Amino acid sequence: MRLLAPLRRVGISGRGLVVTLPYLWLLLFFVVPFVIVLKISFSDVDLAIPPYKPLIDWVGKNSLAIRLNFNNYAFLFTDPLYVHAFLNSVKVAFISTVLCLIIGYPVAYGIARSTSTTRNILLLLVVLPFWTSLLLRVYAWIGLLKANGVINNVLMALGVIHEPLEMLYTPFAMYVGIVYSYLPFVILPLYANLEKMDWQLLEAAQDLGCRPWQAFYKITLPLSRNGILAGSMLVFIPAVGEFVIPALLGGPNALMIGRVLWDEFFSNRAWPVASAVAIVLLLLLVPFMMWYQSVQARESAGTR
């Protein structure tokens, strides 16, 4: 208390400090980099270090020139590569989200309906993969999927197939990787939602003439809507910009925006174009993030 007294005199309270610190953190590590990227996206390429021309420059002695270059953005929409990559990313993210929901919903449902002891074990199993790095886990999939990998060897030893299936470096491998990596992000919010569900509602529905599947469709599914939306957003938003998994498992044809971003930055050293790609990607995802936020707010308010 005595320590805080002089601070309070100048208008700083403990509560204010607690709120200020995270905001300072966000300002420093989110807003400032964002502004830098935004700045680069409006500049010209240059053969220099860093590889772009400054936005603000002294021209002559007493005049300051601001040069905003919109060509980088125009370029994104003229070269079909970028539009194609954006659309493909959205498609991959969408399909992955749907697959995650189809696999994750029954898992979350099963966990929510299990006894409390098995429930803890099952939840632990869902979270367990996070204890190793994502990169290692994706690499492990290479070992499973490659031509002389575990899956092909087992299938051939069993006589199911006679020559190895081509799985690695195909869209199939990429979807396996994304769905595998993001599944917990669907299961956990869905579980949190279903766990609050009053199962007596299903008995009431049956009592009023519903078969079990009808009760699920009319009661459980609509009541878990917020969980479905939350889980979907948690998969969809990061999956659109996913780079590692398509790069490692998807092969050369996996044209996704994260990959394009990487190539522009590191192969072409076209920082301004790469920054423009990043900004457009962000703008593309903002509506989904806002939607997710409102779903979250509704969920915590408890009104359905």
Place this chain on the structure above:
Amino acid sequence: MANAGEAAKAAPWRDPGARAYVQIERVSKSFGDFKAVDDVSLKIYQGEIFCLLGASGCGKTTLLRMLGGFETPTSGRILIDGEDMSGVPPYERPVNMMFQSYALFPHMSVEQNVAFGLKQDGVAKGEIAERVGTMLDLVKLRGFEKRKPHQLSGGQRQRVALARSLVKRPKLLLLDEPLGALDKKLREHTQFELIGLQDKLGVTFLVVTHDQEEAMTLASRIGVMDHGEIVQAGTPAEIYEFPSSRFVADFVGSVNIFEGKLLDDEPEYVRIGSEELGGTIYVSHGISAAPEAVVWAAIRPEKIFMSTAAPHGAGSDNVVRGAVQDIAYLGDLSIYLVKLPTGKVVRVTQPNTSRHAEAITWEQQVYLSWDASSPVVVTR
């Protein structure tokens, strides 16, 4: 007394020819080693309000859930309107249930909740609207059609749940602690509403409750349950005035129970000597018990007279002295706890008939006496 036919109609359980609407035949239900319901047989007649009364864990809810189809009997069978219900799932039974938590669908309006069962059965739209409307009128919820359950008070939710379970016109309505979540005033009011509604619709009600007052008000008959068994079934008055065991006497209402031995066992009367009482109890009817058997005399608190002077014509039977240990003034009546010289504390209630009565106070010596017809003698 009305004629015999009339009486049988009012009390079909007394008519051996009457057809039971719900027949529970030797039904048992075990969960692992635990016998939740133990060999229960019961007949419920059309238009009855039958209350299953018992403490929590006595098996009453399990029995109710077996009727609803949510639990399968381990043995025995249940017939509703003559049809064997074995293997019939809940969604095909001519039965509806009102859940203790009401189980209203939170994402649906009042109207949608009530219409749910009819929609499920594929009833025509116009008819649904009409029946839901009538039902909402009946439970006085007109004007609340568009509200969601979380926008309703506890009493309104209870009425939505009731409307939802009645709108399908079930042959039997199961009610699990229907008034449990309501406060006392609302409860009393709703009890009478429920009876009125049942009378109007003629649906047979099976109510589960742990509240003996609720059972007494609602029921045409009560089945008292203990450890998975129905220990006594009868009208509220029968249960209260003629309990068949100490458990029933004690569970329904409050009672003073004195352990004793039969001194005289005659066809017209018995005399019981009780060490606990420090006196003898004379009962003006015979009982069937082995001579010298240990019996219990149960006397209701309101059937004991308390006076400061020795009662007129008092012999040595049915009168004891004691000191007032505690008084609880409840307005309409007062409860006195009187300590006998033996150490036994007797509960006596007296109506406060006068505003300026000369009050009996703490530590006062009083006489307790009762009619020879008041004690109930039970052998278990």
